[in-house]
Amino acid sequence: RQLLLPRNPSSPPEVFHLIPFVGSAPGYGNDPIAFLESCRKKHGDVFTFTLLGRKMTVALGSAGNNFVLGGKVAYLSAEDAYTHLTTPVFGKDVVYDCPNEKLMEQKKFIKFGLSMDNMRAYVGMIENEVSRFLRKEPSFRIFQMNDINEWGQFDVLKVTQEITILTASRTLQGKEVRANMDATFAQLFTDLDGGFTPLNFMFPNLPLESYRKRDRAQKKMAEFYINIVKARKEGTSMNDEPDMISALMGQTYRNGTQLPDHEIAHIMIALLMAGQHTSSATAAWALLHLADKPDVAEELYQEQIEQFSNPDGSLRLPTYEELKSLPILDSVIRETLRMHPPIHSIIRYVRDDFVVPGTLSAPSKDSQYVVPKGHYVLASPAVSQVDKMLWLQSEEWIPSRWTDPEGQAQKAFKQYSDENGEKIDYGFGAVSKGTESPYQPFGAGRHRCIGEQFAYLQLGIVISTVVRSIEMRIPGGVPPPNYHVCFDRLTSIRNTNPSVDHDYTPKAAS
Numbered sequence: 001r002q003l004l005l006p007r008n009p010s011s012p013p014e015v016f017h018l019i020p021f022v023g024s025a026p027g028y029g030n031d032p033i034a035f036l037e038s039c040r041k042k043h044g045d046v047f048t049f050t051l052l053g054r055k056m057t058v059a060l061g062s063a064g065n066n067f068v069l070g071g072k073v074a075y076l077s078a079e080d081a082y083t084h085l086t087t088p089v090f091g092k093d094v095v096y097d098c099p100n101e102k103l104m105e106q107k108k109f110i111k112f113g114l115s116m117d118n119m120r121a122y123v124g125m126i127e128n129e130v131s132r133f134l135r136k137e138p139s140f141r142i143f144q145m146n147d148i149n150e151w152g153q154f155d156v157l158k159v160t161q162e163i164t165i166l167t168a169s170r171t172l173q174g175k176e177v178r179a180n181m182d183a184t185f186a187q188l189f190t191d192l193d194g195g196f197t198p199l200n201f202m203f204p205n206l207p208l209e210s211y212r213k214r215d216r217a218q219k220k221m222a223e224f225y226i227n228i229v230k231a232r233k234e235g236t237s238m239n240d241e242p243d244m245i246s247a248l249m250g251q252t253y254r255n256g257t258q259l260p261d262h263e264i265a266h267i268m269i270a271l272l273m274a275g276q277h278t279s280s281a282t283a284a285w286a287l288l289h290l291a292d293k294p295d296v297a298e299e300l301y302q303e304q305i306e307q308f309s310n311p312d313g314s315l316r317l318p319t320y321e322e323l324k325s326l327p328i329l330d331s332v333i334r335e336t337l338r339m340h341p342p343i344h345s346i347i348r349y350v351r352d353d354f355v356v357p358g359t360l361s362a363p364s365k366d367s368q369y370v371v372p373k374g375h376y377v378l379a380s381p382a383v384s385q386v387d388k389m390l391w392l393q394s395e396e397w398i399p400s401r402w403t404d405p406e407g408q409a410q411k412a413f414k415q416y417s418d419e420n421g422e423k424i425d426y427g428f429g430a431v432s433k434g435t436e437s438p439y440q441p442f443g444a445g446r447h448r449c450i451g452e453q454f455a456y457l458q459l460g461i462v463i464s465t466v467v468r469s470i471e472m473r474i475p476g477g478v479p480p481p482n483y484h485v486c487f488d489r490l491t492s493i494r495n496t497n498p499s500v501d502h503d504y505t506p507k508a509a510s
């Protein structure tokens, strides 16, 4: 049992800070990865820092990932860590506003909306949205923020944010949402998204305008989805395509009750938020790196030509199965997620005193650390994904490390296993599985992401459609991440909005 307390329990070392309560918030907020790495040098893999009054015990490395992500619910709770932030945005009775067993059932329901049949249908829908966006059709600009001009520049993050919401609404969210995807919906989304800030993490309710906006937007958006469900039940809806709402409407809890309308609405909001920043940030980083390494973009383009050329020279749409067997496209996404996982910190609330296992850097088994009830624990796959001990040229974006069977990724994992005497099978393709893996952009364990397949589909089509259509360059190189705005919204690229130069000459009709 985790609770068997060691003979000489001691607390993990504490990171020094000057200002009580604020603690290490500036350092962590400024650059979480650099902050965690520098604390690791000083204190080892396990240490505690203060973040706005909360005690955060960090556990780094593969063992740290395993400790946090594989922890038992009785000790480590995601809902206790996140609910005050997410419930005002998603709504009641779903995700973290319910017991963990209920969330597990809800995740199973969501999987029905991500079935193979649905994924196959989504391929064409996503391609259609991206192509029409690139062709500048007016109704394909929601936020009205940006433009792609011939031989011009575009703001990569704004473009990918817009493309992400368009493609998610056309597919998962359904026809009614896509039809209403106008400035009003965009405003609701923006107001709701404004509820994901460190201030909201600290204080769930304050008499501030941004909080009022968040609450109004939540109510309106929930009503909007509830009305869609009602119209579909009454048979007055225009929907005739597979989507998440219809998948959820068919689901029943183990106790025999159907998923109520308000829960369907709140799950839909949760999915909108879960997929938006994660996918748009990843797409933005991928395009930045492709603009920086045109040779890789060219390889990607050649892969498309080899696989999908029609006799007349145009390019056809891939099927879902074909999309999953494109090594270069896959490696571009995989490598982008290695360097820029959108969720850099995964947090759990400690429900009961918890012993850090001896495999972590406690001085010895006899003096293991105890993390007390009331702390939070934090794993950062983002740190293990750029760990110099594990990855050759860890800070370089090298997609080929994933495609070469004797490549760097495999060698790095093997070297790690040998040196640490751990028999971990990190064979190609297996590296993202398991709570002890150092590669976890989608998390691991019971809270692992269920949107991975959809995200790969969405990113795959977005990236390949862009590469088919335009050439990109970024003269100043890929900018470093700006975590200030990241911290403002708890994702990691928000403010990296450099312009990418591009040649808007369609390369091939698709």
Ligand code: HEM
Pocket: 078, 103, 107, 110, 172, 271, 274, 275, 276, 278, 279, 282, 341, 342, 343, 346, 347, 440, 441, 442, 443, 444, 446, 447, 448, 449, 450, 451, 452, 454, 455
């Ligand atoms: C959970 C990453 C896209 C839905 C997670 C977690 C991570 C993650 C790291 C684990 C969080 C934790 O353990 O605390 C990503 C990345 C994405 C992505 C990198 C895209 C590149 C999506 C999409 C959806 C989605 C498109 C919806 C269709 C979810 C859900 C959970 C989750 C429902 C489960 C939360 C839980 O069980 O606590 N995601 N995600 N994600 N994600 Fe994603």
